[in-house]
Amino acid sequence: MVYGALAFGFLLFGLATRSGAIVSFAAVFVAYLSLAVLRDAPAPQLAVSRALGSRRVGDGSPVEVTVSVENTGGTLPTVVLIDTIPYGLSVVSGSARFVTPIAAGETVSYTYTVTGKRGRYAFNRITARSYGFGGVRSRIAEFPVHSELTSLPPRRTIESIPLSPRKTLLYHGPIHAGIPGEGTEFFDVREYAVGDPMRRINWRATARHENRLFTTDFERERITEIGIIVDGRAARNPVSHGVSLFEYTVAAAASLSDSLLSAGHRVGLVTIGVGLDWTFPGYGKKQAEKIYTALANASEGESAVFDALDSIPTRVLPAGSQVVIVSPVRGDDVRALSVMVARGYSVLVVRPDPESLAPIPVRPVRAAAIASRLQRIDRVLTLRELERVGVPVVSWDIKEPLEACIRSHIPKLRAWRLRGGAI
Incomplete structure (x- = not known):
């Protein structure tokens, strides 16, 4: 577009002033434009991949994204690569857009960093636009490259909350089950039964009764x-x-x-x-x-x-x-x-x-x-x-x-x- 405007401007100016030098100069632009228009842009034949630094991160944590492109076709004088950023993510360093020439068989890569709030983000495609001679004509190709990033909600370490569920499960845990068993808190004192461990004999209660032994029961602790x-x-x-x-x-x-x-x-x-x-x-x-x-x-x-x-x-x-x-x-x-x-x-x-x-x-x-x-x-x-x-x-x-x-x-x-x- 720029070259066309210049060529047309110089041509009109040369004709208006009847200057052969200016008309000849404009002819150079016309020849350049004609060549650029006639030569088609090469089709981008690429093998494209994307790698995320991490697929699961905390809320607001930065994630490095690396895009790699291998040219499996002919030389591309100029190619613009654009990675489509999911809505809700923002680029904090680098750019998702990359401009470079790629020779046949060459591999190029670029990196940028994104961050986002809590949510799941899907990267779906990378777009490549190849320009021909003079940058007048171009070809666009889209490559489906699927990646997923999950930004987890923030969480803090908190103390255990005292709970009293109406039903507990069989396994040991922090909930007081309201029944005697293995635990750390006092539950009851009862008369000794055969098989009770000696360490649980309540000697103070035993001292108050002749010929009788008493055992301390603790409250069973379970999960729920x-x-x-x-x-x-x-x-x-x-x-x-x-x-x-x-x-x-x-x-x-x-x-x-x-x-x-x-x-x-x-x-x-x-x-x-x-x-x-x-x-x-x-x-x-x-x-x-x-x-x-x-x-x-x-x-x-x-x-x-x-x-x-x-x-x-x-x-x-x-x-x-x-x-x-x-x-x-x-x-x-x-x-x-x-x-x-x-x-x-x-x-x-x-x-x-x-x-x-x-x-x-x-x-x-x-x-x-x-x-x-x-x-x-x-x-x-x-x-x-x-x-x-x-x-x-x-x-x-x-x-x-x-x-x-x-x-x-x-x-x-x-x-x-x-x-x-x-x-």
Whole structure:
């Protein structure tokens, strides 16, 4: 285009001034353009690959992407390579676009670095555009190269939460089962039975009775089955300055699952939002990776079917299991949670506080103050109603670390358990 404009300009100027030198000079441009137009651009025959520095990274962690291209055809004077970046990722160093000549049989590569928030990102294609002589004509080829990057939610190490499920499993763990057996905490004193180990004889009780021996029983400690429910209902997760409260909900669920799995429990995950996503309960590191992946893919939304917390099918959560709900619950959720308690679940709510999300300035100021006061009243009444129906709540100010919040609530949860509250 540039050469054509120059040739045409010089030609008109030469004719206008009747200058043979200028017309001859313009003829050089015309000849160059004619050659460039007549010669077709070579077709890019390439073997293209992409390598990710890591396929699973933490939220916001940089990932190095390396694109390698081997020319299996003829020499390409100029080729532009463009790697298509998935929406949500941003390039923090280097460039996804690379311009280079490639000789026949030559291999070239280039590197750039991307980063992104929680989610799953699919790289699908790399585009190559080959230019011919003069850069006038070009050919485009797209190469399907599939790669997948998962950015996992952030998680923090938190202390074990005191729980009192109505049912425990057979394996040893941190939950007090309410029956005598192997453990560390005192349970009862009973008369000695044949086979009791000598180290467990209670000599103080024995000294008060002639010809009788007494044994100390400890409380059996076991693991339990825990279902973590992540509330992705859009109506429960306000957005402020482009940040949704749901991101804090997901991060809390990741930290809780990490802590509970590390304690040996059998943990499953249920996310409600657009639909219901269920990760079958399991143990150990493999289960942790399944839960982290599910949380990376979790999204908020609304569903006409799963519009309440008690709409989760009972087959998803076994009867008598411990349920930990991560949700900014409101007053109209109390009925649903009381139904879950009536079904035999031990329920604990970890509540990210919507009021602690950075507020958007509202005018008039008086109306904003009234709205904030009504929110606080609703929160206080909701917490009271939940405790009345047997559901303790860990209220989390998201400006503080979750582990510090849970640590401050541990005495309250232990007292609740000792009172016989159904956690």
